[in-house]
Amino acid sequence: MIIFGRFIYSIKIVIMTITTGFDKKYHNYGISQSHHRNILLAISIFAMALVVIIIAYQIFTFGNQSEDTIYVPLTLDDVSSSPIIVLNDELPIADKTNSSCSHFGCFNIYRCGMKGNRLLVYVYPPNEFLDSSKKSITSGMSREFLQILQAIITSxxxxxxxxxxxxxxxxxxxxxxxxxxxxxxxxxxxxSEFWNGGENHLIFNMVPGSFPDYNTSLDVSLGKAMIAGAGFSTITYRYGFDISIPVFSPLATDLRTRLHEKKSYLIVSAQININTAFEQDLIDIQAASPKDILILRSCSNHKSMTNSIRCVDEKMLKYPDILRSSTFCLVIRGARLGASVLMEALAARCIPVIISDSAIMPFHNVIDWKRAAIFIREVDILTTYSTLKSISSKRIEELSQHGTWLWNKYFKSIEKITKTTFEILTDRVFPQLARDYNYWNIPAASTSFPPLFLPITAPKTHGFTAVILTYDRLELLYSLINKITQVPSLSKILVIWNNKKKNPPASSRWPKLNKPLQVIRTKENILSNRFYPYDEIETEAVLSIDDDIIMLTADELEFAYEVWREFPDRIVGFPSRTHAWDNGTNCWRYESEWTNRISMVLTGAAFHHKYWSYLYTTAMPGGIKEWVDEHMNCEDIAMNFLVANITGKAPIKVTPKKKFRCPECTNTEMLSADLAHMAERTQCINRFSRIYNTMPLKSVEFRADPVLFKDVFPEKLKKFNSIGSL
Incomplete structure (x- = not known):
């Protein structure tokens, strides 16, 4: 009816438009009325034919116009009510699961990113599928699968x-x-409406395949679909495409453990479906030390088959509670590669011992299982007791604690397993935002890793970006640029133009250089602009330098960069300052005197990692950044507080250079010439320490100098000759 109405309305509009225009021409040109009627009839027939063609096209495309479709969000109540769909027995089956699929071959990345860097997941409305004889095909939903859908819908x-x-x-x-x-x-x-050969579809499977190939791929035609499955084998697992998940255990979620619980056994084997080839091996292991090893079996005399009990001869034990009494729990290859005992062991604070050569561990591509489990080759199973006995108590504690952390973070519920699955897919789809090893494997409270989330070694990329903050001192700026370009390791110069009232000079007025130079005009004149993590900074190392620091030589800058490469988590530079406690005022005092102690390196001429610029801009606590911008002072002190608070380390001063005066500048141009400058710097020290609720600055009596720069040696033997004494 809607289309028919559009048809009639379209005909009316076309005829009225044409006839109105023709009437005007009819009167203008004096055409006879009968001739006018014939022409009008022909035009009307043509118009009707044209409209019929248009409407036919609309009818053809009506079902394909997704813009007219409104999609209602799926709710949890919808999952319990399933419309019935009867399938045709003669429907052709899709291609079998493609064993050669990879992320780059079977996944359509162009479907992703519709809403920025978000992984969006669509859940089909649930249906009850019947075959032609009206018999159910899928038999409803299990509790676990319903929880998976609920976890997705509410995520x-x-x-x-x-x-x-x-x-x-x-x-x-x-x-x-x-x-x-x-x-x-x-x-x-x-x-399924959007199946398209299984492209970009994810199929969950927790009951894995069995011997001989342990095929976790369901015996259904999945085409290009990915599988989130438990108990994958190295034979059938498609690396970088499928996702290995655990066999979820409802028994484990109800298990309650206590810290430092007494362990009665060294080893417990509680599986009831282990491979028969290992039965005799377990008996031999137990014979070596019967008191340290407990082997549990199914209770043959018990009436009902239940997973909540295990037996030793005629003695019945509650399971998985018995796992809490052991230090190590064996996870041996059984009838299936996936076993719930792995999750039950983690929940019981029992260290898993994996004896299954071809098993793919859950979330193996992000989780380092060697931090929480012991791996023994199947051929070495008889050495299990001696291997576990030799592990130190400290290592046992580390394994146990990390296993508990993994359980709580990734495996404690279906919701956590589902969320982790899609977090891994997010990293795969958006690799530029992928989380690193430390994110997945190191608890947030741990301080055993570098604050930059990088090994403290020389960066892989060579070179640094010089970031020059300037306002309007062009002669000094040009002189500084010409000097910096002589530094061998310079990659790029970035001039931050802070004068919003005046345009930067035309490109023809800038010095002719052999290194790239870019000018960024800021929206407002604030000191924090020097620490913004500009996209134009492509190196890890940043040289922050004021436009009036023209006394440094190329050798001094190159040497400072070499020192920074050895200590990339520190601020490394030239002008140094210290702080001291004033007993008279009961406050901290800012000191600029030349002493053997330093606790700050000012960022008017210093190297730092670009990561610190990111933290300064996005994560500076207590409104420090806003206060600095308002008072136009202390941005360098704020950066020193930030780095020292995270690293717990002092900055590094290089070379004996002490004087950083600007001989060409008048006092009115120099911020530090203000009489209140030192008092305000002292105020900054005390304000920042109150915000941090501590004094993070670390004092050190250390300076980095080239080895031979004061020795009387031929210049050709020295790398850095142009290093001054002051």
Whole structure:
């Protein structure tokens, strides 16, 4: 009816438009009325034919205009009510699972990024699929699969609009291969509206394949779909494409443990489905030390088959509670590679001992399992006792603590497992934002890693970017630029033009250089502009330098950069200052006297890592950055506080250069010439220490100089000759 109405209305509009225009011409040109009627009839027929063609096109494309479709967000209540769909038995089956699929071959990355750097996941509305004889194909949903869908729908990843989705989740329970009908599920998946051969679809499976190939890929036609499966084998796992998840254990979630719980056994084996080849090996291991090793089996005399009990001869023990009494828990290759005992061991603070050569560990691509588990080759199973006995108590404590941390962070609930799965996919889809090893494997409270999240070694990329903050002193600026370009390791010069009332000079007036130079005009005149992490800074090393520091030589700057490469987490530079406690005022005092002690290196001429610029701009505590911008002072002190607070280390002064005066400048041009300058710097020290609730600055009696710069040696033997004494 809607289309028919559009048809009639379109005809009316076209005829009225044409006839109105023709009437005007008819009167103007004096055409006879009968002739006018014939022409009008022909035009009307032509107009009707044209409108018919237009409407036919609209009818053809009506079903494909996704802009007219409104997608309602899926709710948790929708999952419990499933519309019924009857499938045709003769529906062709999709291609089998592609064993050669990779992220670059079977995944369409161009579907992602519709809403910026967000991974958006669409969940199909749930349906009840029946075959032609009206028998159910999927038999409803398990509690675990329902929890997966709930976790997605209530997460930041969910989208109700399939047009902007990157990942698609069919609402078909495929967690347990034994509960589904292979052909029926293949047909149901192929019936999915956006299936497209399985492209960008993710299928969950927690009951893995069995011997001989431990095929975790479901025996259904999945095409290009990814699998989030448990118990993957190195044979069937598609690296960089599938995601290995754990076999979830409801028993583990109810397990309660206590710190420093007494351990009665060194080793416990509690699996009831281990490979028969290892049965005799376990008996031999137990014979070596019966008191240290406990082997549990299923209770054959018990009426009902239950996972919550284990037996030793006729003695019944509650499971998995018994795992708490052991230091190590064996996870041996069984009828399936995926075993719930891994999660149960982590929940019980029992260190897993993995004896399964071909198993892919859960989330193996981001989690370093060697920090929480012991791995023993299957061929070395008889050495298990001696290997575990030799592990120190300190190492045991580390393994136990890290295993507990992994359990709480990634595996404690279906929601955590689901969230981690999509976090891994996010890193894969947006590699430029991928989290590093430390994010996935080191607790946030740990201080055992460098604050830059980098090893404290020389950076891989060579060179530095000179960031010059300037206002209007062009002659000094040009002189400084000409000097800096003589430094061999210079990669680029970035001039930060802080004068919003005056345009920077035309390109023809700048010095002719052999290194790139870019000028960035800021929106306002604030000192923090020197620490903004500009995209134009492509190096890790940044030389922050004022436009009046023209007394440094190329050798001095090159040497300072070499020192920074050895200490990339420090501020390394030339002008140094210190702080001291004043007993008279009970406050900290800013000192600029020349002493053997330093606690600050001023960023008027200093190297630092670009990471500190990012933190200064985005994570400076207590409104320090705003206070600095308002008072036009102390940005260098604020940077020293920031770095010292995170690293716990002092800055490094290089070369004996002490005088940093500007001979060409008048006192009215120099900020430091103000009589109140020193008093305000002291005020900064005390204000910042109150905000940090501590004094993070570290004092040190240390200076870095070239080895031979004071020795009487031929210049050709020295690398840095132009280093002055003051």
């Amino acid at each position: 930041k990843f969910y989208t109700a609009d399939p047009r902007e989705a990157c990942i698609f989740i069919p609402a078909i329970d495929t967690l347990n291969q034994n509960r589904i009908k292979t052909i029926g599920v293949s047909q149901a998946l192929r019936n």
